[in-house]
Structures are given as structure tokens and as C-alpha cells.
Amino acid sequence: MLPYDFDYYLPKTVEEGVRLFQQLEREGKIPVYYSGGTEIITLGRLNLVETNAVIDIKAIGECKEFTIKDQQLIVGSALSLTAVEEKNVFPLLSKAASGVADHTARNKITVGGNICGQIFYREAVLPFLLTDSHVVIAGKNGLRQTPIHQLFKRNLKLQKGEFLVQLHTDRRFLRMPYVCVKRRQQWDTGYPLITVAVLKKEDETRIAISGLCPFPFRAFEMEKSIQQVGPLGDRIQEALRHVPQPVLDDVEGSSGYRVFVLEQMLQDLLRELEGNHP
Amino acid sequence: MISARLTVNDEEREIAFWPSDTLLFVLRERLGLTGAKPGCLNGDCGACTVNVNGTAMKSCLMLAVEGMNQTIRTIEGLKDSPIQHAFIEHFAFQCGYCTPGFIMNINSLLKKHPNADDSTIKEFLSSNICRCTGYQEIEKAVKSLLKINREDKAGLPNDE
CATH class of the missing domain: 1.10.150.120 ([2Fe-2S]-binding domain)
Structure with a gap:
């Protein structure tokens, strides 16, 4: 039970959803878009989310779309993580999504909800960062499609009243070699420490990381170091000089421990993708 | 408060609840179905798991209003x-x-x-x-x- 009440709306179209948001704001309400809703419910219970009007986007067709059209995989933001996992059209996305929370929770957590959430981890965004995907955003001026790198800077930078409708990924990326590993401090079910996803696009090695910093990121600068010629260990040491700041330092792992774990993960994952290196 | 119809364990029930009420709360406090247990209330422990359209759902992570037009089954x-x-x-x-x-x-x-x-x-x-x-x-x-x-x-x- 949440400690406060709100009105609940279930728009059927993108336009209706956006219009509702504007209308509710004009009426002095504090609307929020709601997809899986797990974060709104859990943080709401602790009074960490303020809203008195919830706009559930799960009945909007575009937000539930999962198809390949014009050589693009279209992933609706309101699809649950398990729905995406089970389709397994984009194996890297299936793998990254399967690391979020637990199986039952992922029946409720959605792709868009994970990407737009407040938690640090947000692993579902990693495959889209690695594949230079585009995001489709709904707002008062209609739909706009933008490269994810322009909008995702630690968080998805949405304007007030906007919501994430879809993610579009060039289908050529769907079958490229990848590895994606999630390390936990304890066992298989402990709290997450770091997730590293690596995609090999011809000779290019792409890296995206979650859990190292308080935000997921595409490691462009680290990738440049990894691309250099030389022993793998040296390239990784050089790459670690470009780790963004701050590195998380909490009860799950100190900053030094997290960087140590990252180094070992890069050794393992790059060996696997690049073959044997000295 | 809203009045809505929920289908729980093959029965249609007309219930009044707040849109912010979780499914777990409505099952236990409005319908008297206490089989789904409150544990962490945070989606971690799974004690409140029910089936919605045959899929396992943590009822503490779901609003009751989201259960409209769905088939809900509890341990009962x-x-x-x-x-x-x-x-x-x-x-x-x-x-x-x-x-x-x-x-x-x-x-x-x-x-x-x-x-x-x-x-x-x-x-x-x-x-x-x-x-x-x-x-x-x-x-x-x-x-x-x-x-x-x-x-x-x-x-x-x-x-x-």
C-alpha cells in the first residue's frame, strides 16, 4: 500500500498520453508516466516519488511493438524484460535483460522503465548503446527519432511531458559477436556489482558498462585504448585510465574493488572475443 | 476511490479501492484472500507471487487497477x-x-x-x-x- 493516492489514466494512443500529461499539469497535478511501475511503487512506498496522477502507457500500441521493419528492430518501451528475453531476436538484449532483478520481477519491469529508471544499473540500455540505436520520443510536438547517444548522457534526457516510445536498432547488429557478463559480490543472486557488455563490429571492439559508476555508459574513450596495437594487459591498463568518475564506492563494493573486478572482466571478455592474446 | 471489476480465481468481483492500492493489498484487505503474503513489499522476496494471465507476478509490484481485464489466480x-x-x-x-x-x-x-x-x-x-x-x-x-x-x-x- 502506498502512503498517498493518485489518479490513474490508461491512454490508448501516444497523442492521448501526451495530451493527458499537459492537461493534468495545467490542472496543477504532478503527472508521471508509468510503464512497468515497479520503481514508482517501490520508491513511492518510501515517499521518494511524488505524483498524484499516473499515466500508464502499457495500452499504447506503439509501446508494445516488437517487429523488424525497414531493416530495423523495433522494441516498444512497455514490453516486459521477459517478453523481450523470450523472443530472443536480439540475443545481446536478451542476455543483458536477463541480468536485471529476478525472473518474476522482470515479468513486470519493462525495457523503457529500466532505461528511464533511477537505479544505477539499468542494464537494458547497454545493448542499445553498443548498437548506436535510435530512440523514439513522444512529446507535445509529436514523435521524434534521435540517436540514443544524443539523448542518453548518464540518463535519458527527456523534456518534461515526454516519454520513450520505442528503440530502433539496425538489424545488422543483431547477430554480431558479443559477450555480456554480470558479476555479483556473492553467488548468483547477490546484489549486482558490474555488468560489462562487449560487441565486436568487424575489427572494432565496443564496450558498455553498468554498475561501475552511478550510471550506465558506452565506454568510447576506453574503446580507443583497447583498439590500440599491443599486449592486451597494457591496453586494458590504458583503458582503465579513462574510466568515468565517480566510481561507485558503497557497501556492495569499494571503488578500488570495482575497478579491480572490471580489469579482470575485461581480460576475460576480450580474450573470449578477440582470441588468445599475450 | 474507484469501483472496478477484478477476475480472481474464476470469480468476477466488484471491488472499491484506491488507484494507488497494490494488488497484494486489495487481495488481502478487500477480498480476504490472505494466501499471498506480505514479505519485503519491495519485489525482492516473492512471498506475494500470484498468477496474472498465467504469468507469475509479485502482487506488491502491481497496482490492483492494473489487474482489470486480467485473469488473476492466487493460491486459494x-x-x-x-x-x-x-x-x-x-x-x-x-x-x-x-x-x-x-x-x-x-x-x-x-x-x-x-x-x-x-x-x-x-x-x-x-x-x-x-x-x-x-x-x-x-x-x-x-x-x-x-x-x-x-x-x-x-x-x-x-x-x-
């Missing part, structure tokens, strides 16, 4: 089911508090993956926490049903 809707028998036969519980959540999760597992492999079973069971540490017996109970399922897939309610 599984009467004398093979899963319940398997739990008894394999001593798959101790204090029993987590048991309804485990059973509803496994009910969904059996319907979706009647021949689940070990990794699928582990994947599903990791959604629920038992603090009496009875996991091995629970796993045995699940596996005994998979064997039965290969011979006879009947006996499970069809909510999909």
Missing part, C-alpha cells in the same frame, strides 16, 4: 493441485510463509515450460526467497512434477 485458486501435493510429498516447506509464492511461481513455470531444464528451474526459483533454506526439497518437488507432466499435462488451470 489452486485446490488440491499436483503442485501442492508435490510440496507435501517432498517436504518442500518448513514454516510455510513463502510457500504460496513458490507454488504460484512454479505453477507458471509448469505451464510455460512443462519440460524445464535445470537452468530454467533455477532461473524461476531465484525469484523467491525461503529463509528456512528448503530449496533442495522445493527443487525435488518441481522435478517430480515435470516427470508427471511428461506423462499427463492435465490438472493445471488454464489462465493464459
